[in-house]
Amino acid sequence: MGRYRLTCIWVPLDTSPRKQSMDKIILTGMRPLSGAIPISGAKNAALPLMAMSMLTSKPLVLSNVPKLSDITRMAELLTHHGVNITFDGTSCCLRASDITDTTAPYDIVSKMRASIVVLGPLLARCGRAAVSLPGGCAIGTRPVNMHIDGLRALGANIYIENGYIYASAPAHGLSGATIVLPFATVTGTENVLMAATLANGTTVIKNAAREPEVCDVANCLLAMGAKISGIGTDTLVIDGVQELDGAHHNVIPDRIEAATYAIAGAITNGDVVLKGVVYDDLLAFWQTLERAGVCVSQVQRSAKNVADVRITMSSRPKGVDVMTEPHPGYPTDAQAQFMALMALCDGAAMVTETIFENRFMHVPELCRMCADITIHKASALVRGVKQLVGAQVMATDLRASVSLVLAGLAACGETTIQRVYHIDRGYERIEEKLRNCGAVIERVS
Ligand code: EPU
Secondary structure (H helix, E strand, O other): OOOOOOOOOOOOOOOOOOHHHEEEEEEEEEOOOOEEEOEEHHHHHHHHHHHHHOOOOOOEEEEOOOOOOHHHHHHHHHHOOOOOOOEOOOOEEOOOOOOOOOOOOOHHHHHHHHHHHHHHHHHHOOEEOOOOOOOOOOEEEOOOOHHHHHHHOOOOOOEEEEEEEEEEEOOOEEEOOOEEEEOOOOHHHHHHHHOOOEEOEEEEOOOOOOOOHHHHHHHHHHOOOOEEOOOOOOOEEEEEEOOOOEEEEEOOOOHHHHHHHHHHHHHHOOEEEEEEEEEHHHHHHHHHHHHHOEEEEEEOOOOOEEEEEEEEEOOOOOOEEEEEEOOEOOOHHHHHHHHHHHOOOOOEEEEOOOOOOOOHEEEEEEEEHOEEEEEEEEEEEEEEEOOOEEEEEEEEHHHHHHHHHHHHHHEEEEEEEOOOOOHHHHOOOOHHHHHHHOOEEEEEE
């Protein structure tokens, strides 16, 4: 691995294995939350946006970048490729004057599978890339065959050897093509989209993912001079350009963080205001909350569609069935959190996961807190209980972990959550944000 040239980068968290294994969160539940919760920039937008800096030699300045361990890892990877990165508060300036190394090594990719989003930019800019295969994770096998097939359709020669994806472009560069994705993969769409911006001719991506994070990537590409139409629809049309320029781009608010804190307000019978949310990015989620009896109202909406959203709840939630779907359906990344709410519902709820094959790792942990949940294949039958009870529980992945925090906020007694490093991947200052609303929560090493 080459030497890192990390310029003035802050490292928000100690992500060393020793520290990670030691940290735990201890919280005492049954306190109604009350107050305002600022929503940070979206992790799943910021990661591909940072990778996009490799498409140009000009500076890309991102603002509203969340301080998360995944962002630190992406900065580490990009620095390895030769990108010069400086952080100033929540702004991040990335400049890839030269790409000095086109290999994304196992040590970094194995820690963060979202690293796969460097594949498209490296291939488009340098004509070659070697990216360690990300492999599966706690929530599923997560293959990247659609990323590979999409890039092959653009003319790339790709083979897999020794755990690495080796990709190269023809001497005349990548060429536009029509690609029908078998599934609307989020990072797969982003990889093909980013590569297509510098390809010769026109690329059409059909069955493209429509997630707001994909739209944010496309909008930033537009600001860099790319020619893209159909943003927000399932068909993206990209006319390749010779080169891209620098840009200044504001990362969209994190809709999953907003959904998580909305449930924190609801599960504690609280009254919270989520500051700075794109309301329309979560329509299926708000509707599901309302069906459960949660009061959701926009208290202020700015011209740019950003709103403050007030969440109030004063009774037990009603049982509501929910099925995860690609956007604009109910998001898989808010499934575990909603299940924590349903654990306390009046009646029962069927929660069906259709995106990932193993995204119920929180169920046994919620059951340790006296939830009554049975899994039948891709569905979990949640029979509401009157009270959750604090326990020692183990975080297994990002969203599963935060569902245990939510359950702990509502439980009687003390809940201790181990392996907090999962939460640090996607929730900035979670203890502080919850404590400011009256939660009794602390992190101990
Ligand atoms: N899939 C394939 N082949 C592919 C690509 C995907 O079979 O080549 C399958 C996956 O195994 C999965 C489904 O398609 O069953 C959807 O996967 P997708 O590619 O859409 O997921 P992703 O791009 O790997 C992103 C987010 C996830 C989020 C999903 C779904 C980032 C960095 N990650 O993952 O975020 O759950 O989309 O919306 O954008 C999280 O933040 O907790 C998280 C897991």
